[in-house]
Amino acid sequence: MNFKNPIIPKSSTFVGEKKALDYEAICIFAATGFFLDEDTYYKDQKALKPAFEYELQEDEKKTISEKPYFKWHYTPVERPLSEIVTEFAHLFETIIKEQVGDKKVILPLSGGLDSRTQAAALYHLGNNVNAYSYAFDGGHDETYYAKKIAKSCNFPFQDWKIHQGYLWNKIEKLAQINQCYSEFTHPRQMAFVEEYATLGDIFSLGHWGDVLFDDMGVAEDLSIDKQVKIIAKKIIKKGGLELAKTLWKTWKLEGDFEKHLSNRIEVLLRKIDIPQSANAQIRAFKSLYWAPRWTNTNLSIFESVRPITVPYFDNRMCEFICTVPEKYLAGRQIQIEYLKMRMPDLAKITWQDHRPFNLYYYHWNKMPFNLPYKIYSKIKRKMLPKKIIQRNWELQFVGKENDAALQKCLFENESFQELIPKDVVVSFYDKFTNKDAVYYSHPVSMLLTLSLFAKQKI
Incomplete structure (x- = not known):
C-alpha cells in the first residue's frame, strides 16, 4: 500500500x-x-x-x-506586494473552490484574520455559508466581531455560550475521538459537537494561517542555539x-x-x-511538528461530525509560502491587503488583536494613539460586578461540581494509579487548588488526559 x-x-x-x-x-x-x-x-x-x-x-x-x-525551504522571489497578494488571492480561492465545491459550508468565525480571510473568499466565490462563533459563559463576548463579519457577508450566524463543566458528560467520547493526543481543556468545539451537523455539509477551517502568513519575530541571522531556546520557551x-x-x-x-x-x-x-532565514526555519519547525501533532489533533472533533477542509494546510499553500520574502510575511500584510482588495467592508471591521482599530488603522495601536482605549478598557474592567472567565480551564475545573468530577477522574482510576503514583497526582492537584491555579492548570489538565488514556487503554 x-x-x-x-x-x-x-x-x-x-x-x-x-x-x-x-x-x-x-x-x-x-x-x-x-x-x-x-x-x-x-x-x-x-x-x-x-x-x-x-x-x-x-x-x-x-x-x-x-x-x-x-x-521546507526559503527561496524568495522578489516581486511587489501587490503581485504577491494577487497570487495569494488566486491560489487561496482556487483551493477553497476545489475543497468545498457546491456544498453548504460551515464556517467558524473569530475577530482575527484567518477566518475573516476565508469569509471574504467564500463570499466572493458565492458559496452557501452558515457561520458560527462561541464565547465563554461569564466571559468576554467573543462573538461580537464574528457577528459583524457574518452580517457584512450576509451569512446566517449562530452564536453559542460555553457553559461551566461542559466537558464532563462528553469526556470519554472526546478521548475516543482524539485518542488522548491533546489535553482536555483546549477543545472548546466539543461543547457543540451535536449541533454542527445542522449547520451544513462541510467545514472550512482557518487553522495555521497565522503561522504561515506572519514572521516569527526573530532576527534572520539568529543562531541555532537561540532558536532552540525560543522554540522550547514557546512549546513548554x-x-x-x-x-x-x-x-x-x-x-x-x-x-x-x-x-x-x-x-x-x-x-x-x-x-x-x-540557514539564511531563522524566521523561515522556525515556521518550518512549527509546520512540521506543531501543526500535525497539536493543531490537527482536535480537528478530529469537527471531522467526527462533518468532513473538514483546511485551505491553509494545502500543499500548494506551503509551496507558495517558501517563495515569499519574509518582509512581506511580517505583520500579516498579505491577508490584510487581500481583505482590502477583495472586501473592504470586512477590512473596516475592528481587528480584535488591535482593538479598537481596523485593518486600515491598526498601525495606530501604539502610544499615544491607543491610550484613550486603554483607559476605557481599564475602567470597564473595574466596573464589572464579577471576575471575567478568560481561560478554558476555569469553566472546566473551578467550582464544586467541576472539582468533584475532576477528583473522580484523578483519584478513582486504578489504571491511572498504575501509570502515575497517586502521591504525584495529589501533589499537583494540591498546588493547583491551594497555590497557583493559573500555573498548575496545565499539569492538572495533562494528568486528566493521561487518566483517560490509562482508563481507555487506547
Whole structure:
C-alpha cells in the first residue's frame, strides 16, 4: 500500500503496535501538550512524518520504505506586494473552490484574520455559508466581531455560550475521538459537537494561517542555539516543565529531561536546514511538528461530525509560502491587503488583536494613539460586578461540581494509579487548588488526559 502524507496533514496516521509505553515521549507530551515528531504513547508505534511517501505493509502495520517528497525551504522571489497578494488571492480561492465545491459550508468565525480571510473568499466565490462563533459563559463576548463579519457577508450566524463543566458528560467520547493526543481543556468545539451537523455539509477551517502568513519575530541571522531556546520557551506550557521533570524522575529515566528536549529540538531544526532565514526555519519547525501533532489533533472533533477542509494546510499553500520574502510575511500584510482588495467592508471591521482599530488603522495601536482605549478598557474592567472567565480551564475545573468530577477522574482510576503514583497526582492537584491555579492548570489538565488514556487503554 502506498501512502503520501501531506506537507501539513489534517490527521495523524499511526503504524506499529501498541506494546511498551514510551515514557520519554510521554514526558515531552506532559511538558508541551503534544507529542513530538514521530512519537506516540508507545515505543513500537510511530506517527508517519509529514511530506513523506510511504510503502506500507498494511496487515502488519509496518513501513517497508519511506522517502521525502518536499523539504521546507526559503527561496524568495522578489516581486511587489501587490503581485504577491494577487497570487495569494488566486491560489487561496482556487483551493477553497476545489475543497468545498457546491456544498453548504460551515464556517467558524473569530475577530482575527484567518477566518475573516476565508469569509471574504467564500463570499466572493458565492458559496452557501452558515457561520458560527462561541464565547465563554461569564466571559468576554467573543462573538461580537464574528457577528459583524457574518452580517457584512450576509451569512446566517449562530452564536453559542460555553457553559461551566461542559466537558464532563462528553469526556470519554472526546478521548475516543482524539485518542488522548491533546489535553482536555483546549477543545472548546466539543461543547457543540451535536449541533454542527445542522449547520451544513462541510467545514472550512482557518487553522495555521497565522503561522504561515506572519514572521516569527526573530532576527534572520539568529543562531541555532537561540532558536532552540525560543522554540522550547514557546512549546513548554506553564507548569509543564515541572510535571515532565517529576514524571522523568518517577519513571527513573536516564539523563536530564531539559537536555533531552533541547537535544530533540536541535536535531529536528538542523534537519530543516534553512540557514539564511531563522524566521523561515522556525515556521518550518512549527509546520512540521506543531501543526500535525497539536493543531490537527482536535480537528478530529469537527471531522467526527462533518468532513473538514483546511485551505491553509494545502500543499500548494506551503509551496507558495517558501517563495515569499519574509518582509512581506511580517505583520500579516498579505491577508490584510487581500481583505482590502477583495472586501473592504470586512477590512473596516475592528481587528480584535488591535482593538479598537481596523485593518486600515491598526498601525495606530501604539502610544499615544491607543491610550484613550486603554483607559476605557481599564475602567470597564473595574466596573464589572464579577471576575471575567478568560481561560478554558476555569469553566472546566473551578467550582464544586467541576472539582468533584475532576477528583473522580484523578483519584478513582486504578489504571491511572498504575501509570502515575497517586502521591504525584495529589501533589499537583494540591498546588493547583491551594497555590497557583493559573500555573498548575496545565499539569492538572495533562494528568486528566493521561487518566483517560490509562482508563481507555487506547
